[in-house]
Amino acid sequence: MTHAPGFRTIALIIASAMFMEQLDGTILATALPAMARSFDVSPLHMSVALTSYMLSLAVFIPASGHIADRYGSRNVFRAAIALFTLGSILCGAAENLPLLVLSRLLQGIGGAMMVPVGRLVILRSVPKSELVSAMSWLLVPALIGPVVGPPLGGFIVTWVSWRWIFYINVPIGLVGIWLATRYIPDVRAASATRFDRVGFVLSGVSLSCIVFGLEMASRGVTSAMGSYGLIATGLVTGAFYVWHSRRVANPIIDLSLMRFTTFRLSVVAGSLTRITAGSVPFLLPLMMQLGFGMSAAHSGVVTFVSALGAMLMKATAAPVLRLFGFRATLIWNGVFSMICIALCAAFRPDWPLWTIYTILLLGGFFQSLQFSAYNTVAYADVPGERFSAATSFYSTFQQLMLSLGICVAAAALHLSVVWHGRDHAQLPDFSVAFVVVTLISVIAAPVCALLPRNAGAEMSGHRSR
Incomplete structure (x- = not known):
């Protein structure tokens, strides 16, 4: 299959599934305080609603490549959407936190199959020279979810009920099942390996x-x-x-893939960066609502700016990587991204909103470019016949580190609250948490410096001097 209208159709369908998953996650982060009141628990305890989903992803993603090879990408992708939709219905009907966690685990099983299988279809359909553009094209519609999620979540929580943040997945899921049945190719391995x-x-x-x-x-x-x-x-x-x-x-998780230099360094440096990135969607809405006293709707509008920056980046990923290459981009762009997240620790209610918006916009831009580069260069040296194993491996660690980021942020908040003898998290506690998670990503830049200067040149088109 070539980079033609058929490719765009497939990419948009896969991106629609990613849109549903990303929309769900960003809406949920905005709704956590309201859900905590409904379940009569502390807002800090609601972090388990995020980590339980990511845990389910981390556990079941390793099996996604094998299942797609054996049963075909169309069947697995379609079943994954159906399972995610069912889990969404059960989440909306949950009456307490344990039931919500169980429903999120079920939802995560569907999510574990949707995104890796979709990415696998793209990897097997596009030549390496087109992969940067393909990944950027694939992720643009998916990034609409984080853009729309915070303000939509704030509106739903403020004017309707938090339960509808899950119910809105139902029509999207039904349309996705129909589109997958009609357009997704039945890509599978020539011979399935033993599970x-x-x-x-x-x-x-x-x-x-x-x-x-x-x-x-x-x-x-x-x-x-x-x-x-x-x-x-x-x-x-x-x-x-x-x-x-x-x-x-x-x-199930092929550790021998770590012998490929670009894959290994992308996993290590990307994991450190994702710990920081995973904490931001958890910390920022809570900081705006508990620290600034904003409503859910208002905090959703503020946090939406970060996702907007991520979406604006996608048009620039290919030319930036072509000009500077993966190594230089990952080093310096990572520094800029780290500075933006560190500045979130200094946010205060008396800051002009335009200043906060600018920092979040730039932070979203730099973070999105960083992950586009990580997600692409990881496959630079991996042979095509090992894409299935590499996708499962990479996606597993990606979700595990995002989940770990929420745990680290929640731990930093909890320890700061206990240290200062407070009953609830206040603005200085969020500052401590932002500093802690930022320090973790500092280690990623030296790791990226170990990449060869011509790493991923076939993908980026960059020629080092």
């Missing part, structure tokens, strides 16, 4: 124990022994998985 059941169990137990251990520790909802016990169980199980993966032909 690594043992590896799936070991990796799932490891990831879930680590994430939920960190989640409970960050909110202080259980004893330290319980949290550390879960984390230790996850680490031990993870060690068993590493041992197991070296003894099977096709492990």
Whole structure:
């Protein structure tokens, strides 16, 4: 398949599924305080509604490539949309936080198949020389979700009910199922490999124990022994998985992919950056509502600016990478992105709104360029026959780090509140959290400096001097 109208149709359908997922996540972040009041829990405890979904993604994404190879991308993509839609209905009907978490886990299983399988279709349909443009084209409609999400979420929470942030996925899902049936090609491997059941169990137990251990520790909802016990169980199980993966032909998470330099450095540096990025959608709406005293609708308008900056970037990704290359772009753009997030710690109610808007707009722009570069250069040296395994691996760590970012932010907030002897998070506590998550991303720039100067030149068109 070539870069033709058929390609654009497929990209738009896949992007529509990503739009639904991104819309859901950004609306939910804005609605957390209202949902906390409905469930009679602390707003800080609502972080579990975000991490439970991302945990489900991290556990089930490793299986997405194998399932798509065996059953065909059309069938898997269509079933994933249906499962995500069902999970949305159950989330809207949840009467307490535990039921919401269970529904989010189900929703996450659908999301775990939607995005990686869609990305796999694009990777197998487009030559490497066109991949930067293809990824940018694919992500533009998907970025409409984060742009529309915050103000729409604020409007729904303020004027209707938070439950409708889930119910609006139903018509989008039904249309997506119909479009997938009609247009998505049935891409699958020539011969499906044997499914690594043992590896799936070991990796799932490891990831879930680590994430939920960190989640409970960050909110202080259980004893330290319980949290550390879960984390230790996850680490031990993870060690068993590493041992197991070296003894099977096709492990569920193929660690041998880390031998490719661009893939390895993209995973490591991207993971550090995503911890910071994952914290922002959680911290910013809470900061605006709890720290600034804004309504959900007002905070949604403020946080929408960051997503707007991300969308504006997409037209510039290809020319920037062609001019500077992946290495220089990832180093310097990462520094600019880090500065913008650090400045969020200084936000105060007496700041002019245009100043806050400008920082968030630039932050969204630089962050989006950073992740476009990470997501593309990761596949620069990976052979085509290993795209399926690479997509599953990369997407797993991507979601795991975003989830970890929420845990780190919640932990920083909780510790600051306890340290200052407060009952609820106040504006200085959010400043502490923003500084903590920013410091983590500082390590990414030296890692990016290890990339070869001509890394991904076939994709970017850059020729180093």
